[in-house]
Amino acid sequence: MSSPDELARDTPPPYKRRRTGDTPSSRSSSPDVLAGDPHDFLPPRRLSQRGGGLSKSPSKPPQYLDDFSRSQSLSRPLSESVRRSRSASSSGSRTRSQSPVHSTRSPTRSPRSRPRSQSPTSSNQSRSESFSPEPQQPTPTPPREPLKPNYKARLALHGHTKAVSQVRISPNGRFIASASADATVKIWDAATGAHMDTLVGHMAGVSCVAWTPDSNTLASGSDDKAIRLWDRVTGRPKTTARKSAGQEMAPLRGHHNYIHCLAFSPKGNILASGSYDEAVFLWDVRAGRLMRSLPAHSDPVAGIDFCCDGTLVVSCSTDGLIRVWDTSTGQCLRTLVHEDNPAVSNVCFSPNGRFVLAFNLDNCIRLWDYVSGSVKKTYQGHRNEKFSIGGCFAILHGEAFVASASEDGDVILWDVKNKEVLQRVQGHKGVCFWVDVHGETMVTAGQDGSIRVYRHIGPSTEVNGDGMRSHSKTPNQGVLQGELPIRQDDVRLEEALS
């Protein structure tokens, strides 16, 4: 009788929650919000340039990419692409959202282009103004605390042709790796934003990347069920260390479904992977051998992390469970579940390994004490209902913050102790999937296919007062302008603000 209603109700809850761009109304609404947003700092020429850059891209001819995306969307029927949150999101939604974005944006952007051409001082003012009329910001900038994160947009990296599902800064802080639904992984210089390498080899969208602790190797996990190890220096698949040199290491195969999350142990000898086949695998990285498979969850494994001494692995799933495993024995030591049982889309350990930060799909991030099994803090203020959204702990001058992406495209930073929102950084149009922080550098990945780099600007430059501001900014600007000539055809860096 009422067949459409029935169908709608029949959709399983986790899928429903994680659905990508389900209704056209919700999709078209988000660009509107962004377009009306005065803080959208993108210069107007970006979109036009982007189109040109794509067709010019030498490494990946557009013909191939189109073919590829088509084949991918064909290979994955609708039900599957709905289940898939991150990397599957783009193929359908991009074409739909792109044109309205362009049309609604360009008029609002034109007044913004004026301050850009002005002197640095005035552009600074316009920037500070742009943050004040923020409607959602709950904290009206309290009296200046000694340390408050103040990340300012610095670079926007373009090159991925589809949504960027994950972005990670290397442990030494020098490189950025980004995984995208366009089946490539890109490596960027964290300081200049220069594109260093594109790692091509996966047959389907890449959902996750992980750096080894020495920052020389990269692991990527894809929807083609394989995990590949890449040499950061050569930009090629990792080769054997033996006489038969030049022989490329075979990808790590064993999962029966999409790879969704990866983490290296602090020593770099073990790689943990979580997959849609609901298992967690521990790999011996040296031999490329499956060491242990943990029957972890009853839903796709959404997030995984190692604690700082490598003895514990935490995994989470949309079944609402967070499990803590002993690395050496493979036994489950603790299971954490919240009373409301919200799906958990990502987990990470605190820097000291005593707490677990869990990203729930009920717009909450919870800090668990896994020993007592209780929630210590709940962070709210971002939007996270359907996507597997990432975040991390940020450490700035010995102070820790919680950073998370949000489905409205922002990045939110909380105080760990009093749960207050310390900074809300405007970012992507569409969903911001991932944020990674390394000291003063923050990187975000978005559904719009771009990567944004932010830098913390310390209080010293701000306290100086208006007169000093222009002076203190000049070196920064100089650096940026100095780097700009590195631009490549398919990769544009943009001085995001001003």
Added chain:
Amino acid sequence: MNLLLSDDYLLQDYPESMTSTIRSGHATMLRFNRKGDYLASGRVDGTVVIWDLETMGVARKMRGHNKSITFLSWSKCGRYLLSTCQGWKAILWDLETGHRHREVRFRAPAYMAELHPWNHNIFVASLFEEQPLLVDISEPVDVKRVLPSAPKRSNTENDAALKEKQAKEDAKQMTTSAIWTATGDHIIAGTSKGKLNIIDAKTLEIIYSEKICTGVITTMRITGSGRDLLVNSQDRIIRTFRIPNLSVEDLDPDTIQLPLEHKFQDVVNKLSWNHVTFSATGEYVAASTYNNHELYVWERNHGSLVCMLKDPKEEQGVIEWHPSRPLLAACGLETGRIYIWSVISPQKWSALAPDFAEVEENVEYMEREDEFDIYAQEEIHRRRLDAEDEDVDVLATDPTKEEDGLDNFRMPILFNLGESDSEDEFVAVSTGTMRRRSPGESQADLSAGAESSAPVRKKGGARGGGRSKKK
């Protein structure tokens, strides 16, 4: 971190069952590093193999010796490894690069060479039919200083006949084992005549000597704390001694005493012991038996035998106890496999479901007064948030773990040392099917010529029982 969650401390603290077997060539010597995450094994063909205990895989292989490895010694930081072989030389390996850091040649095969506990540029070597050496390799040209083996004599009379007799005796005294005390100020040396000498590392003089047994002293070990000494000798008795504090300011050599604590022996079978080791804390003593398959484990409080480990049908040579865990590694004399015994902690089922608790017996459940009261969802949520007023520290680490800071050496990860490297007798053909590796099958090894272990492997494979438990 996992210690916060596990009840493993409730388990027994000595190994009870064999948990894995690993193999790379024919291992003759084993040594754990100080942190206990790596195990070095020396092979008959002179290769030194570093095992990662977390993955049970080969982390590094180092070639440089061409004779059987006799001894291995880790530096405190875990970056350097000293190996001696029957081929008259010792190599100090730098594990950062995997290349030899220094090579020292002797005039005889070396029984053993142990690195100074704090300084990886100094080591003491005991040689076959030669006087032991204190070697300093901090300079480009190594400095070798001969250590005395002759016991300290109290009489200083000029009796020519007696002196001659003593000199004859002294000439027969050969140091067979020499180790450092925990502070590195003194060297404890055991001789072929069963004498134990304590040598001052600065003056190179024997400050104390005592005859502790009748046979040759073959192995000496001290506990991590440096307070206990374990001596294995050929008179079939294992002895433990208390080491006096030798680092006091005004040490009078005449007051030093080395009290004997326990004698472990098998009086019934008259077994002799291949190799001995202390447990992590020194609470237990383990020994491998000559011409026998068992490992004996005694506990030191009462001196009683706690268990005999007898899984593989093979005589065991060198045995090593893990520096922190109840884990024992031994290498089989015949096949050269490395056997590892440990405790298996049972899965706690309540850990899988947080709303379940394991109870010993039935408990009558008392319902709380407000247990089934219904509140508005927002009210619950607000209460929860209000309750989160606890102070959390996500940065500060456990202060007891601070000591780890000094050895922050991290061994580089080599990729794809490969399945070829495990050198198992059995090769996985497909799921569930194994095939015996043919003797000539390529190991893809760098120096195939040095692969003298091939016939040994074949022999081991003929036994067939040792299908390695690969995880």
